[in-house]
Amino acid sequence: MPSTFAHAIVPSSCLTLSLAARLTHKQRWHLLLVAVFLGNSPDLDLIPAFLFPAHFDSIHRNFGHNLFSIMLLCWLGAWLLRRYVSCDFAGARGWGWSIVCVTSHLFLDCMCGADPDGIRYGCPLFWPLSSGQWLLPWPIFPSYSINLELHPLLAFVTSRSFWHCALFSELGYSAVIICAWFTLIKAVKRLEKLAKKCQSTFERTSRVE
Numbered sequence: 001m002p003s004t005f006a007h008a009i010v011p012s013s014c015l016t017l018s019l020a021a022r023l024t025h026k027q028r029w030h031l032l033l034v035a036v037f038l039g040n041s042p043d044l045d046l047i048p049a050f051l052f053p054a055h056f057d058s059i060h061r062n063f064g065h066n067l068f069s070i071m072l073l074c075w076l077g078a079w080l081l082r083r084y085v086s087c088d089f090a091g092a093r094g095w096g097w098s099i100v101c102v103t104s105h106l107f108l109d110c111m112c113g114a115d116p117d118g119i120r121y122g123c124p125l126f127w128p129l130s131s132g133q134w135l136l137p138w139p140i141f142p143s144y145s146i147n148l149e150l151h152p153l154l155a156f157v158t159s160r161s162f163w164h165c166a167l168f169s170e171l172g173y174s175a176v177i178i179c180a181w182f183t184l185i186k187a188v189k190r191l192e193k194l195a196k197k198c199q200s201t202f203e204r205t206s207r208v209e
């Protein structure tokens, strides 16, 4: 499953690549911090899960990865972007970028590989109405083997496979996703330029006629 690092790198890189040119140095740093927080925000449900380890599986993912809490986090993100990055993020622009950051988390979590029992866990988007897991057909993030006898936090921190996946395979896949985003942004900008060119040519032609 994607770690904190992947959830931080993907949205912060995508936002910085898309918006950095229009921001001051200080605003860029604030944008980076807000994007890292929002990219990880659905995993805030790990706090109660670590506090009540006996209920870890029923708390983590269910509480933070459903549509109701995602809407709340998107609202929080829009407010943080407007308050701490720039007032340019007021209204739809702030909401749009906040949705990109928060849903990047779900996008990555829905690409988890199967655990040792062959079961894939994604996002229970309609929890508590339904605990059905939503998944994407690309299981690129492998699951970790952890010592189930330890406290969940200790089990993750001491898991060799966690650190191996987080520091090697996840960074590679994150880089691929960021490159895909960069290509998409470039393509959209090119299309915008082309549309403007066509519009001005059309206006000139209709004026001559």
Ligand SMILES: [Zn+2]
Binding pocket: 042, 043, 065, 105, 109
């Ligand atoms: Zn998650």
